[in-house]
Amino acid sequence: MKVTVVGAGNVGATCADVIAQKELVNELVLLDIKENFAEGKALDIWQTAPVNLYDTRITGSTNDYSKTANSDVVVITSGLPRKPGMSRDDLISTNAGIVKTVTENILKYSPKCIIIIVSNPLDVMTYCAYLTAKIDSKRVFGMAGILDTARYRAFLADELNCSPKDIQAVLMGGHGDTMVPLPRYTTVAGIPVTELISKERLDEIIDRTKKGGGEIVNLLGTSAWYAPGAAAAQMVEAIIRDQKRIFPVCAWLQGEYGLKDIYLGVPVKLGKKGIEQIIELKLNEEEKKSLYDSAKSVKEVMSVLDNMNNSTVAK
Numbered sequence: 001m002k003v004t005v006v007g008a009g010n011v012g013a014t015c016a017d018v019i020a021q022k023e024l025v026n027e028l029v030l031l032d033i034k035e036n037f038a039e040g041k042a043l044d045i046w047q048t049a050p051v052n053l054y055d056t057r058i059t060g061s062t063n064d065y066s067k068t069a070n071s072d073v074v075v076i077t078s079g080l081p082r083k084p085g086m087s088r089d090d091l092i093s094t095n096a097g098i099v100k101t102v103t104e105n106i107l108k109y110s111p112k113c114i115i116i117i118v119s120n121p122l123d124v125m126t127y128c129a130y131l132t133a134k135i136d137s138k139r140v141f142g143m144a145g146i147l148d149t150a151r152y153r154a155f156l157a158d159e160l161n162c163s164p165k166d167i168q169a170v171l172m173g174g175h176g177d178t179m180v181p182l183p184r185y186t187t188v189a190g191i192p193v194t195e196l197i198s199k200e201r202l203d204e205i206i207d208r209t210k211k212g213g214g215e216i217v218n219l220l221g222t223s224a225w226y227a228p229g230a231a232a233a234q235m236v237e238a239i240i241r242d243q244k245r246i247f248p249v250c251a252w253l254q255g256e257y258g259l260k261d262i263y264l265g266v267p268v269k270l271g272k273k274g275i276e277q278i279i280e281l282k283l284n285e286e287e288k289k290s291l292y293d294s295a296k297s298v299k300e301v302m303s304v305l306d307n308m309n310n311s312t313v314a315k
Contacts, residue, residue: 001025001240004068004110006102007077008032008041008060010222011118014229015075015236017045020056022233024240028058029068033078036062069109073239075143075232076129078102079119081223088121092304095119096128103132114239114274117142117250118232122175123298124305126250126263131309137252138275144175145248145265146231151212152181155205160196162188169193170281171248172265173294176213179265180290181206185281235270242272249275256280257288259295262302 003025005016009032016030030045032038042060049055061067068074079095099119106113115133117126117140126142133140149171157164166189173180183202186193193202208215216224238245249268253259256266256278269277283291 002027002029002071003236003240004029004031004071004074004106004113005077006031006068006074006106007079007119008034008038009077010225011228011232012075012077013041013045014225015077015118015232016041016058016229017048018230018233019236020045020049020058021052021054022237023054023056024233024237025056025072028056029061029071030058031061031063031065031068033063038062065105065109068106071106071110071113073114073116073236074106074110075116075118075236076102076106077118077232079125081120088301089304089308092121092124092301093308095121095125096305096308099125099128100132103129107133107135114139115141116232116235118228120175121301123250123263123265124301127302128305130252130263136274137254138273140252141268141275142175142250142263143228143232143235144179144250145171145267146234147228148175148179148181148209148212148265149248150227150231152186152205152209155208156186156188156193156197159201159205160188167193170267171209172267172281173291174264174298175250176297177210178294178297179210180287180294181209182281182283182287184284184287238270239272239274244269244271244276246270246279251275251278253278257283257291259292262295262299264291264295264298 005012030038030042039060042058078098119125122144130140149169153167170185171181267279268275
């Protein structure tokens with residue numbers, strides 16, 4: 001089995017490190033456009049093998065996609081962070097160009113691979129990869145909900161002073177301020193979280209979860225990488241080991257939840273074929289409204305990409 005991580009920055013390198021340490025595959029490729037960057041990161045990670053006792057062989061490559069040939073899973077973390085003065089449309093345009101190029105090159109050498117998108121803005125970059133790949137949407141999806149639920153569960157563990165291992169949660173919608181945490185589907189060792197935390201305090205934790213990425217940026221001056229990298233690696237593990245894990249994933253909806261032609265975070269079953277099932281929860285009216293509001297926001301961002309693509313075609 002073989003996995004490629006495209007983008008050797010903080011998130012990509014962390015993802016590669018977790019995959020290597022878990023010994024998910026025999027061969028792991030880390031690729032970046034920056035000269036010698038992926039090679040250096042790969043060498044550094046490989047030199048932890050004698051310390052952390054794993055056998056995964058990791059190779060670094062500067063933009064040589066032939067090294068990625070016959071990958072089973074590809075994680076794309078490439079893209080630029082939003083800089084001061086850069087509009088949302090500028091960020092979408094720049095990163096869409098990167099994701100499109102990466103997707104084309106990956107499929108040239110690994111036509112049967114499963115693609116996981118981590119690049120931001122997450123929902124629209126997943127949509128961009130899908131439009132470019134022209135393959136079954138079950139093989140193209142984004143990492144968002146696992147990271148968001150991890151933050152939510154970590155905050156709940158702090159509040160309850162309990163192990164995060166005992167907390168299960170579902171979170172839906174777009175990746176960002178419009179995400180939809182579902183307290184009704186949140187449990188602590190099977191106990192509904194609503195029986196353990198007051199509504200007011202739970203609302204505060206949910207609000208903090210929605211702003212979780214921004215909190216890290218304010219503290220570090222840059223975006224998070226340990227949790228996003230580990231979250232992407234967990235998705236890889238579910239696919240490589242055919243675990244049939246139930247995870248919230250940015251998936252292509254075709255009528256589920258009454259939504260169509262949109263990439264949005266929903267619970268799915270992940271296995272060796274990618275998304276093996278989209279799970280439809282019985283949402284109440286308040287939850288549905290929150291989900292549809294989130295979907296509307298995501299659709300607006302997706303339309304920005306559509307308009308860019310139409311303009312390009314028109315030219």
